[in-house]
Amino acid sequence: MDELRVTELAFNILMRASKGPARLDDVAREMGVEPSSLMRTVMELSSRGLLEVDKAVESTYELTEEGRRYLSIGSPEARLVKLLAACRCSPRPDEVAGRAREVGVELLEGEVGIAISNAARLGLIEVINGRVTLRGGSGGDPVRAALESVARGAVVDDLPQLIRRGLVRRRERSVITIKPTSMLTELLGSGAIKPARLVTALTSELIRSGEWRRVELKEFDPSVPTPILLPIGRHFYGEFIDFLKEIYESMGFQETYGPYVELELWNFDALFQAQDHPAREIHDTFFVDAPRGHGVPEDLLKKVAAVHEDGGGTGSLGWRYKWSAEKALSLVLRSQATAVSVRSLASRGDGEYRSFTIDRVFRPELLDAKHSMEFHQADGIMVGRGLTFKHLLGFHEEFARRLGMRKVMFRPSYFPFTSPSAEIYMLHGELGWIEVGGTGVFRPEVLAPLGIRESRVLAFGMGVDRLAMVVMGINDIRDLMSANVEELQRNRDRLVRALRAMA
Structure with missing residues (x-):
């Protein structure tokens, strides 16, 4: 039988495999090298019929x-x-x-x-x-x-x-096992396999000295997988947000923006949230230690005070307390994106238009798998004279369809600034019904101080982070902002699959 020369590295791998099936990471550990440094040689030996290579996925669990x-x-x-x-x-x-x-x-x-x-x-x-x-x-x-x-x-x-509970996460990793083939057993039994020095280039010196007869010339094998170089691209979560923006814009909405540091007036008071509402306590809001805001028209402050104290002629009784302009002009980190929508109403007034925002909001949450002190919300309004609550429900059904969800369901709910109000649920193919946000018709107590008398305003808000986790099958909110390259690529692949399913 002809002699078969292989590199010293390949010879050592073959000798280890001849003892029986072995995991590649165990072989690498015995040789004192990284498993990745053996992969090319293993694949070459497999293509020559000397090794069987089995690949499997192993789940491990680690503490967060x-x-x-x-x-x-x-x-x-x-x-x-x-x-x-x-x-x-x-x-x-x-x-x-x-x-x-x-x-x-x-x-x-x-x-x-x-x-x-x-x-x-x-x-x-x-x-x-x-x-x-x-x-x-x-x-x-x-x-x-x-x-x-x-x-x-x-x-x-x-x-x-x-x-x-976000205390444990599952990790999946590829496990490669090498096994000897019958050809390898036969060649080793006859002593036909010999180790040789690997040479990647045939030089004139090797030819003159005759050394070429005693070395192994490395062959070029185009079938061996090469390392994957990931191109530079946008963060997968940024792409998901852009996808949502495209849906809103295709439905006639115009994107609007607002500041992160906001007046309590726009974050709470203009939305008819009482100044003693639990959401305005320190455990639910980041307060900014800075001079109070200014530039708010005195007339607007008086109108907001009136609806809070006695309804301001809207037919409401208000909250029946002494409203404080000083508190309303205090600064907070925006805790809800609805502040952007109410600013839009104040600047545009009556008419027919649609606007939305997708941006960060901030709350003093304890960081875990489901909560973060900084997250994204989508908020939007539809303004017009002939709008009804049924129009709002129809909008959400169409939005769910474009998002690739099967069905949408509404459950009556309560929010201080809308009536009627509902929670929004969408049917996910694997997870079933999931809550994604809230919706309703802005109350007169919100619209009257802003000078909106003739139009009705339909409003909605959704947690974008939660929606992204559901669509892409992510269990930990922290993974949305991961800097791990492998995690980024895995989540990008999830997004591609999700978008294809929605198409």
């Missing part, structure tokens, strides 16, 4: 940043139980974070609601007359125990719940 935090200090519900046992008290929910600081338990404002909900579900606490009361012993911390198991590489029964 939030999961590592829970592993370190315990779950919120366990920390709540620890707090109640230490202080021997029954605080109100809004007192829990303060009591936790007093006894040295780390429990943030944004975790209190999660802690109370989960602890009550587990029967560890109960809320009596608005106070959180400990029912029994601690019962350990099953969440922390499960996270410890996951960190060790074990698969636990609570894995789906841990993933939903």
Whole structure:
């Protein structure tokens, strides 16, 4: 049998494979190199019939940043139980974070609601007359125990719940296994395979010395995959936002813009949200430590004050309190994109037009898989004399169709600035019904101070981040802003598949 010369690297791989099936990462570890440095040689050996190459996808689970935090200090519900046992008290929910600081338990404002909900579900606490009361012993911390198991590489029964809570994420990676072929076994058995020095270029020196007879000249194999060079492109989430903008513009909407730092007047008061509304508390709004705003017409301030105090001639009773212009002129980070829509109404007044905005809003949320302190909202208005609530519902049905959703459903709801109002649900092919936003007809208390007397205004707002996560099958909101190149490409592929499905 003719002698077969291979490179020393290829010879070592073949000798390892001859002992039985082996994972490529194990082979690389034994040789002290990276698996990627062996791939080309493995594929060449496979094309020559010496190796079988099997590819599979393996799922692994790892703790998220939030999961590592829970592993370190315990779950919120366990920390709540620890707090109640230490202080021997029954605080109100809004007192829990303060009591936790007093006894040295780390429990943030944004975790209190999660802690109370989960602890009550587990029967560890109960809320009596608005106070959180400990029912029994601690019962350990099953969440922390499960996270410890996951960190060790074990698969636990609570894995789906841990993933939903954003404490664990699943990672998929390719696993390559090499196996000897019958040809390799035969050649090794006869001693026909010999290692040789690899030479990539035949030089005159090799020819004159005769050394060419003792080296392995590297062949060029065009069938071997080459490294993929990813072209520079737009961020996938930016492309998704552009896709939404194209839908709105194709339906006759004009894009509008507004400032991030906003007057409370436009963010709340002009939307008929009372100045003592819970959404205007420090745990729901970022307040800006800066001089108060100015340049608002005195006449507008008087009209907004009137609708808040007694309805301002709209037929409403208002909120029946003394409205403060000083508070209305305070600065906040915009917490809802509706502020942009109400600014558009103030500048354009009566008429027939449609406008929308897709931009960032800010709220003091605790960062986890489903929440962020900075996220995107879509908000829009349709202004005209003959518009009805049925027109609004029809618009959402058409928008859902263009977005590739099967159906749209509406559920009656309440918002301070619209009536009637509804929550919007869209039917996703795999996830079923999902809530995507709210919609309604602006109340007279919103329109009258802006000088809109003859037109009706249909309004809507949607969470763009949530919509993107549903459309692309992303489970963690933080992945929308990932800087990981592999994650970016994976999410870009998801977007391409989603857009093709919508076409």
